[in-house]
Amino acid sequence: MRNAEHPDVSGIALTKVLSALADPLRLGVVCLLADGEERQWGDLDVPVSKSTLSHHMKTLRNAGLTRTREEGTRCYVRLRTGDLESRFPGLLASIMQAAPAEAAPVGLR
Amino acid sequence: MRNAEHPDVSGIALTKVLSALADPLRLGVVCLLADGEERQWGDLDVPVSKSTLSHHMKTLRNAGLTRTREEGTRCYVRLRTGDLESRFPGLLASIMQAAPAEAAPVGLR
DNA sequence: GATGATGTTCGATGATTGACGAACATCGAA
DNA sequence: TTCGATGTTCGTCAATCATCGAACATCATC
Numbered sequence: 001m002r003n004a005e006h007p008d009v010s011g012i013a014l015t016k017v018l019s020a021l022a023d024p025l026r027l028g029v030v031c032l033l034a035d036g037e038e039r040q041w042g043d044l045d046v047p048v049s050k051s052t053l054s055h056h057m058k059t060l061r062n063a064g065l066t067r068t069r070e071e072g073t074r075c076y077v078r079l080r081t082g083d084l085e086s087r088f089p090g091l092l093a094s095i096m097q098a099a100p101a102e103a104a105p106v107g108l109r
Numbered sequence: 110m111r112n113a114e115h116p117d118v119s120g121i122a123l124t125k126v127l128s129a130l131a132d133p134l135r136l137g138v139v140c141l142l143a144d145g146e147e148r149q150w151g152d153l154d155v156p157v158s159k160s161t162l163s164h165h166m167k168t169l170r171n172a173g174l175t176r177t178r179e180e181g182t183r184c185y186v187r188l189r190t191g192d193l194e195s196r197f198p199g200l201l202a203s204i205m206q207a208a209p210a211e212a213a214p215v216g217l218r
Numbered sequence: 219g220a221t222g223a224t225g226t227t228c229g230a231t232g233a234t235t236g237a238c239g240a241a242c243a244t245c246g247a248a
Numbered sequence: 249t250t251c252g253a254t255g256t257t258c259g260t261c262a263a264t265c266a267t268c269g270a271a272c273a274t275c276a277t278c
Contacts, residue, residue, distance in 0.1 A: 098200075102122060
């Protein structure tokens with residue numbers, strides 16, 4: 001996480017957002033974060049190994065979908081709802097509406 | 110095109126739509142079709158070979174984004190605007206708003 | 219029928235992607 | 249200071265993807 005890159009609002013690319021959300025697991029994570037709450041990596045109950053989760057979180061972060069914060073050894077993540085809304089109005093909302101049916105089962109531990 | 114598969118409205122999958130639109134060339138094609146007009150393959154001025162274009166058109170078709178019609182040896186394509194709107198309300202509109210900036214240059218010949 | 223235009227399909231190839239375990243770095247707690 | 253928890257990074261592997269040219273099928277036209 002040393003090299004956490006968060007693109008600024010104008011740097012959020014549509015194709016990266018779309019391909020980030022095209023993966024069921026990442027879609028599931030975003031669904032879970034859609035309530036606006038900040039979550040810790042370890043609180044996410046995902047059906048993949050932690051190294052795989054780390055890659056997916058990096059993808060979401062680099063795409064500009066999430067913002068990551070470190071606190072000790074823990075990492076917290078939250079959805080960049082406002083940034084996304086201002087960059088692509090209505091996009092996230094319309095995706096979230098249909099997402100649960102196809103997202104991977106991501107719960108809270 | 111013998112085996113043209115067009116998913117019905119309820120069979121249009123969000124993840125397939127998103128990954129189909131995550132490619133700049135396909136995004137460009139969809140942008141061009143966004144005016145609702147029906148176009149012929151050959152009228153599309155794309156920076157790839159015809160075999161590559163054929164693959165991309167197949168991807169769009171299978172994802173449920175476009176509908177293809179044969180007429181002699183020619184193939185015509187149009188965007189399934191209405192179907193998409195009823196399946197994922199607002200999705201296409203919000204994507205089209207930001208798409209031109211990132212889409213590959215697809216014009217008319 | 220022969221020819222040309224239009225798409226599709228078939229390998230082949232190189233790039234990207236998702237996945238894992240192992241090794242590592244960092245920090246907090248015992 | 250040692251140990252455990254938390255994430256990252258690395259190397260590997262299999263699968264998918266974008267791309268191309270060549271070969272093919274189909275149809276319209278000459």
